[in-house]
Amino acid sequence: MGDFNTLTDIVRVAKSNLDKGDWDYLVGAADTEASLRRNRAALDSWTFLPRILRDVSDVKTATQMLGQTLRIPVLLPPIGSVQAFTEDGGTAVAQAAADFGVLQILSSSCMPDFETVAQEVPGPRIYQLYLSGDQAWLDDQIERTINSGYIGFCLTADTQVYSRRERDIMKGYVPMQARMATGTMLDQTGVNYQSTMNWDTVAHIKEKFDIPLVVKGVMHPDDAKQCVEAGVDVVYVSNHGGRQLDHTVACIDALPAVVEAVAGRVPVVVDGGFMRGADVIKGLCLGATAVGMGRFEALAAAAGGAPAILRGLSILEREIQISLALTGVSDIADLHPGLLHRGQPQGASHALSAFPLLEEGY
Template identity: 35%
Template sequence: MLTPADAEALAADVLPAAVERFVGGAAGAELTLRANRAAFDRLHLVPRVLADVSSVSTARTLLGTASALPVAVAPLAYQRAVHPDGELATARAAQDAGVPFTACTFSSTHVEDIAATGATTWFQLYWLRDRGHTEELLKRAEAAGCRAVMLTVDTPRMGRRQADMRGAFTLPEGVAAVHFGRRPDGVPGDARSGTSAVAAQTANVVDPSLRWADLDWLRERTSLPLVLKGVLDPADAERAAGCGVDALVVSNHGGRQLDGAIPALDALPAVADAVAGRCELLFDSGVRSGTDVLKALALGADGVLLGRPVLWGLAAGGHQGVLRVLRLLAEELETALALAACPDLAAAARLRVANGGGTIR
């Protein structure tokens, strides 16, 4: 494994085909999935020269906590479907790499056990139909020592992930959403032909009526920093910043929600302009390398969330596989910073970029 992206081929050698499709697949014809990578490929950095880069710092404070990189592990559901050690292995790798880990509502390991690894832990929340259960999860996350709540706002229902539907995807035996306990909605069960059991479970428990006014209810029930994940339109970003949220994640869910949505990287500059520094700005969807991280920083992000490469590393080698992915990302970012004459991340934010047509920002 010489790059984070190399983990994909290694994971393919060990994952069951259905699980590999579940991890790597996206919604619809997967147009947005491919567009996310195309956006990175057509964006070019304009490096500077003659700066002292004998020492390069990749450190950043994210949501009030020091991080060795401008990177956090994205919320990734059902990690025990990929490796028996699941979220515990990933959280320990994040701790070893000095970056935050985001525990998911649909985690296959309890948030208390994840936080007990010592990793800086954020908690990703889906807006549940059962408001009492939502409040219970918030209290559990706070009691466990989580440092932030990340509300996913782009999933009123699950996107039509055709690979899962065609294969009638069901989670492997013994893997379930443990935060739902023995409730009937905690285990996806079997899927009928043309359906996904995971999508069916999501439809059962996620409330599609989530509105702006509900943020007040959430604020009243937690003192943790509030992050909204899944914002692409600058009007939504401006409204969110005006509501006092602590951070936004510019994301199209890795292409797994609305197929045909704008590549997240293309949406980032306008969102950054709309936010104008009023809250932190994170980015995900398509990040595969340290240079990708640098491009996101140059377009206005304070940090990125890393998703699929983490799962590929987990599948390929458990804790050590994830740690290898994160350390390679760190090496690539440090090298990219040095070659662009950026001794730190503040300098990275001042880099100019050019698109495929030559327009420079």
């Protein structure tokens, strides 16, 4: 995959590899797509106030989460129907994550299933499950998750009902995640189990199972506090990349209050609009332990499967190292809010505005 010299190259090739249905599913969001644009606009409005004349000859980008070393502070979040972007689906992402040294969170609405991925690619991984059965079903799924060697279990709390994504609706495009929300998540009595999920579900999992629990989709500091009190092991700030509730606060803007509420008791992860190394540094400055990069992962998968994801992560690592050095910091652990200054975004924000050269025809 030496062909890719920049992340812009990866995005350009991803677009040329996908048909319109899969492309719109990847870049699209809910309703007016305002949450998606706001994620990016807020990231663009944070500017650096760098320090100088500090020795940055050896920058450190590794961090620890759930007992694992992440080579860079990045997670590959759950991507439903990732097999639409690369035929090996979740296995391709698993392979790249293992080869590079970051954690993948595998979605229950992608192929192959979590047990097959675990057999095909050994290594630490988190499993994200959409509920499509009763408590006995859930218990069985978690037992199988533990038996398959997953090091964490993730509930996505921002998807209790499936949103309206107009790009998909207008073309009759039905991804696996939507089929699950309207199909198998309903049992014969018509129960949509995902919509019944509540704090008792969290309490039940924590009481019964010895596996770290990630709650993804936290936006409000009170929910973050309640997560910690309920024993949740990772608080994950996310608006699902703008694909669920429209008009939310940008994730990076929700982050500081969540970090304050969590008060260092558990790691905080954030995603939503993060595409470049500098974006990752901004998330860490505002208190995140790691940053999830969903469309980044999906675009790289579409550009060339596991090798392109691996190459994308290497380019991203270089961007992170350079941004770190140029802010005058030699270890990501030393990043802090004082390195940021709120400014104005410089142009229109959208799913791909982190790649402005595309608009110039590169």
